[in-house]
Amino acid sequence: MSLALRILACAALLALAAYDLRFRRLPTKLVAVVACLYLVDAIAAHDPYTVVLNHVGVAAGAIVGGFILFALRCIGGGDVKMAAAILMWTGTALALPMLIVVAATGLPVALLSWLSERVRRRAEAEDHDVPGKRHSVVRRLASWCSSRRGVPYGVALAFGGCAALLLPVALHLPRF
Numbered sequence: 001m002s003l004a005l006r007i008l009a010c011a012a013l014l015a016l017a018a019y020d021l022r023f024r025r026l027p028t029k030l031v032a033v034v035a036c037l038y039l040v041d042a043i044a045a046h047d048p049y050t051v052v053l054n055h056v057g058v059a060a061g062a063i064v065g066g067f068i069l070f071a072l073r074c075i076g077g078g079d080v081k082m083a084a085a086i087l088m089w090t091g092t093a094l095a096l097p098m099l100i101v102v103a104a105t106g107l108p109v110a111l112l113s114w115l116s117e118r119v120r121r122r123a124e125a126e127d128h129d130v131p132g133k134r135h136s137v138v139r140r141l142a143s144w145c146s147s148r149r150g151v152p153y154g155v156a157l158a159f160g161g162c163a164a165l166l167l168p169v170a171l172h173l174p175r176f
Helices: 002-023 028-044 049-071 077-129 137-145 154-170
Strands: none
Touching: 002 028, 002 077, 002 154, 028 049, 028 077, 049 077, 077 137, 077 154
């Protein structure tokens, strides 16, 4: 049952990544699904309440720390709630490895966003050279990834979250 719930949570994380890439928003209801799936998994696995409280405490700490970063305009509010939902799954045991994967994935995401903005600007300039020309496919695709609208950090969070959810099962690591 745990594997099925983890796969569902990963599917929700991948949907969040796609949504963030397209719209630069992370729907609260879908983030709540990820967090609630942890609670269902904990109940199904009969985890002790102390373990569940540890995981919820890590998520609460992530929200507090994330809102400080949000107030400093370092991270978006959606990224804060998505990180908290993922950290609810990891607890203290896998929080640091998950954050390392997110950071390692975040750099390429940021670089691709920056490069996409350059491609978008070039395609926009070429589209303006021809009167009546519709937006090129390259310009439309580049605008999805463009850093002009912010970096879609939900992509990196989803990658780190899926790694934190699936690797312990694949490596037969104990719960908690």
